[in-house]
Amino acid sequence: DKTLRLAVIEGDGIGHETVPEGLKVLDAALEGSGITVETTPFDLGAGRWHRTGETLTEEDMAALAEHDAILLGAVGDPDVPSGVLERGLLLRLRFGFDHFVNLRPTRLVPGVVSPLADPGDVDFVVVREGTEGPYVGNGGTMREGTQLEVATEVSLNTAVGVERVVRYAFEQAAKRRGRLTLVHKHNVLVHAGHLWRRIVEQVGAEHPDVAVDYLHVDAATIFLVTDPARFDVIVTDNLFGDILTDLAGAISGGIGLAASGNINPTGAFPSMFEPVHGSAPDIAGQGIADPTATVLSVALLLEHLGHDAAADRVRRAVDADLAARTDAAARSTSEIGTALADAVRAL
Ligand code: IPM
Ligand code: MN
Numbered sequence: 001d002k003t004l005r006l007a008v009i010e011g012d013g014i015g016h017e018t019v020p021e022g023l024k025v026l027d028a029a030l031e032g033s034g035i036t037v038e039t040t041p042f043d044l045g046a047g048r049w050h051r052t053g054e055t056l057t058e059e060d061m062a063a064l065a066e067h068d069a070i071l072l073g074a075v076g077d078p079d080v081p082s083g084v085l086e087r088g089l090l091l092r093l094r095f096g097f098d099h100f101v102n103l104r105p106t107r108l109v110p111g112v113v114s115p116l117a118d119p120g121d122v123d124f125v126v127v128r129e130g131t132e133g134p135y136v137g138n139g140g141t142m143r144e145g146t147q148l149e150v151a152t153e154v155s156l157n158t159a160v161g162v163e164r165v166v167r168y169a170f171e172q173a174a175k176r177r178g179r180l181t182l183v184h185k186h187n188v189l190v191h192a193g194h195l196w197r198r199i200v201e202q203v204g205a206e207h208p209d210v211a212v213d214y215l216h217v218d219a220a221t222i223f224l225v226t227d228p229a230r231f232d233v234i235v236t237d238n239l240f241g242d243i244l245t246d247l248a249g250a251i252s253g254g255i256g257l258a259a260s261g262n263i264n265p266t267g268a269f270p271s272m273f274e275p276v277h278g279s280a281p282d283i284a285g286q287g288i289a290d291p292t293a294t295v296l297s298v299a300l301l302l303e304h305l306g307h308d309a310a311a312d313r314v315r316r317a318v319d320a321d322l323a324a325r326t327d328a329a330a331r332s333t334s335e336i337g338t339a340l341a342d343a344v345r346a347l
Contacts, residue, residue, distance in 0.1 A: 001034045004305065007067040007270065011045040011087075013279025014289035014333075015073020021291035021337025022071060022298045028341035029302060029310040035152055040067065042076075046077030046279075055088030061096055069301050070272035073294065074279035087137065094130050097269035100161065101168050102130035102238070103300065104245040104276065106228075111323035112253035120229030122252055125176070127169040127233060128241025130262055132161045135238045143223035157192040157237070162199045168265055169235035170203055173210045179232035180204075181213045183220045183240055192237070200235070221247060249276055253322070256289075259296035261304060271304050273297040287332045292318060295340055317343035 006026075010019045026037055028067070039182055042060065064070060075085045094102070108114055108122035132155075139153040173180040182200045186193025197214070204212045215223065217240045223230060224247050236244065249258035258276035275293030283289055296318055302311035317340050331339070 001036060001282075004030070004035050004037045004039055004069070005067045006041045007042055007064050009042045009044050009070060009072040009075075011073040011075040011279060012047070012077050013074055013281050013284035015045070015075070015276075015279055017284070017287060017289050017333045018275065018291040018294040019071060019073040021333060021340070022294035024337045024341040025295045025314055026071075026298045026302070028344040029298070029314050030307070031345060033307070033310065035063070035307075042069060045075045046080050046085060049080055049084065049088075055085060056092050061073055064093075065097070065269060067270045069270050069305060071294075071298065071301060072272055072274040074275065074277065076279040076281075078281055090137060093272060094262050095136075097262075097272065097336045098264050098266075099130045099269075100132075100165050101261070101263040101265060102128035102241060103261040103263055104128060104241070104248065105259065105300075106245075106248040106252045108228075108252045108317050109257075110321045111325065112257070114251055114253065116225065116228070116251055119251060120227070123229045124228070124231035124248075125172060126234055126243060126248060127165060127172060127235045129161065129236070129238050129271055131238075132156050132158060133238030144256070147263045155189070155192055155237070157195050159195065161201065162196055163203065163303055166196075166199050166203050166235055170207045170210055173233040174207055177232040178209055179211050179213070180251050181231060181234045183215050183217050183234055183236040183244065185217050185240070187216060196237070217244070220244060224248060224251060225308040244278060255293070257292050257296065257322075259293050259300055261297070261300040263304060271301075273301040273304075287334065288314050288330075289333050289339045291333050291340075292322070313344050313347040314340075316347055 010016045030037060044056060074228050075089055104126040106124050108119055134153050134155040136156045142150040180195060184196050185195045186197055204298055230250055249255040255277045260274055260276050262272040264271055275297050277293055280289060299311045299314040320343060321340055
């Protein structure tokens with residue numbers, strides 16, 4: 001029998017409510033597989049910061065690194081200054097564990113209402129670069145508080161960093177419908193844009209089976225609203241990917257359904273799976289948060305660890321549950337989690 005060592009970071013707000021439901025479904029999906037899930041809770045997030053002033057220590061990183069994967073609920077708290085948890089915890093995990101692929105699938109499941117009148121068959125994945133771009137913190141402030149203040153935020157793009165994520169995106173496209181769209185803004189961001197274009201062209205030569213296309217990020221937002229069915233795999237930089245995946249969530253039933261994987265495909269570090277939504281302090285503690293995005297993140301986790309059949313059952317359980325939902329039958333967080341776990345067992 002094998003053990004799946006899972007580090008669990010509930011984080012803040014509704015993370016405390018959705019993560020236990022994700023774990024319920026994970027257990028259900030692995031029942032009878034001979035794999036035992038062994039979870040280690042990590043106290044990270046606003047609570048820890050308020051108590052100790054710590055966001056993430058070297059010891060935390062070393063302990064997390066001993067695991068096969070990480071499940072994260074949400075981090076963020078209105079009483080913590082902006083950037084503290086984002087940079088000090090979430091981005092530190094992504095950068096420290098070299099999660100260069102930020103995988104964000106978007107599927108409009110039958111029965112789910114899209115704000116688009118005629119969305120068509122929406123099923124694409126955004127492969128967002130996760131360790132570079134404007135997120136690296138490469139910048140600074142001069143003459144702060146004066147009329148002559150200068151602030152820079154420099155986007156870092158390396159050939160190695162772009163190539164590895166572009167390769168991953170081509171592999172995804174080859175396994176899917178064979179279409180890859182690079183999204184950038186090379187008419188303005190000429191330096192980084194040129195690098196991304198050249199590398200997509202080079203790697204594309206190894207994938208004659210994948211049709212490559214290019215959109216400026218502004219045009220991409222138009223097509224995501226007018227014709228999202230045209231997309232199969234989108235590959236893009238860290239910031240464009242952040243923005244596009246919120247839009248992708250919005251057209252496919254809301255951010256409450258959007259899952260993501262922060263992946264290091266080499267296996268050198270544990271990959272981390274998290275819903276795209278935040279800690280939702282406005283509804284936290286009421287037991288009404290929808291755990292579906294966390295459950296779908298568990299499906300990505302299972303797939304990443306090679307348990308494709310289990311991942312598939314989780315997705316099918318979610319699809320069936322979404323198709324049967326009605327406004328009249330509002331369920332609690334744990335009712336949805338239990339229903340999904342039961343459905344997974346029955347498949
Ligand atoms: C996301 C979030 C994060 C990001 C923030 C919280 C740092 O918006 O996961 O999309 O910008 O990547
Ligand atoms: Mn975001």
